[in-house]
Amino acid sequence: MPLSAAASPQRTALTIALIVIAGAAVSVLLGVYGYTHPARGYAVSLAGFSSPGAVKAWLATVxxxxxxxxxISALAMYGVLPRIRGGRWASVWHVWSGRLAVLVSIPVAAHCLYAFGFEATDRRVLLHSLLGCAVYGVFVAKMLLLTRKGLPRWVIPVMGGVLFTGFVALWFTSAVWYFRTRGFAP
Structure with missing residues (x-):
């Protein structure tokens, strides 16, 4: 077996590991920044909403x-949903819904980071702080992995699944909690 063929899986594994470490570093840096800076109390508010908490809860829901x-679009792109397989809609929707999801999440994350920082006042808040930092680290890792050729077919779906799980867990520890304690009124 040629040396280059034997080194390729090792090089791929090293690339994946380094990218995951870079994402973890982003998570840790966000956590350290959130923990060490004094909370500023800045609020993200939009006309028509009763409070910054309502804005955050509804943006997180979006x-x-x-x-x-x-x-859904990833399942279509990977052929898991055969009834809606094919066509360019899945890849176009996947790219744009991902961009919109991150864009919509930024005001929420900025508000949490600047207004509250990294907090551990109770289990829910600690979990939310940890998840908030982790989600952006996973996002960075996924975006870096997308730029690499020759990765195993499972890598991007796994990172996408981890990112999805992180966003849903963040939503449960914030928006769902907010809706349960304050109601659904904007």
């Missing part, structure tokens, strides 16, 4: 709905 669209 993110999760877009993430569900991401999963």
């Amino acid at each position: 993110v999760v709905l877009l993430a569900v669209g991401q999963d």
Whole structure:
């Protein structure tokens, strides 16, 4: 067996590992920044909403709905949903719903990071802080992995699944909690 063929799986594994480490570093840096900076209390508010909490809860819900669209389009792209297989709609929707999900999540994340920082006042808040940092690290890793050729076919779907799970868990620890304690009124 040629040396280059034997080195290729090792090089691929090293590439994946380094990218995952880069994503983990982003997560840790966000957590350290959130923990060490004083909370500023800045609020993201939009006209028509009763409070910054309502804005965040509804924007987070939009993110999760877009993430569900991401999963559906990914399943179509990978041929798991044969009835809607084919056509360019799946890949176009996948790219744009992903961009929109991240774009919509940024004001929510910025508000959490600047207004509250990294908090551990109770289990829900600690879990939310950890998930918030982790989601953006996973996002960075997934985007870096997308630029690499020759990865095993499972890598991108696994990272997408981890990202989806992170967004849904963030939603449960924030928006669902908000809706349960404050109601659904915008």
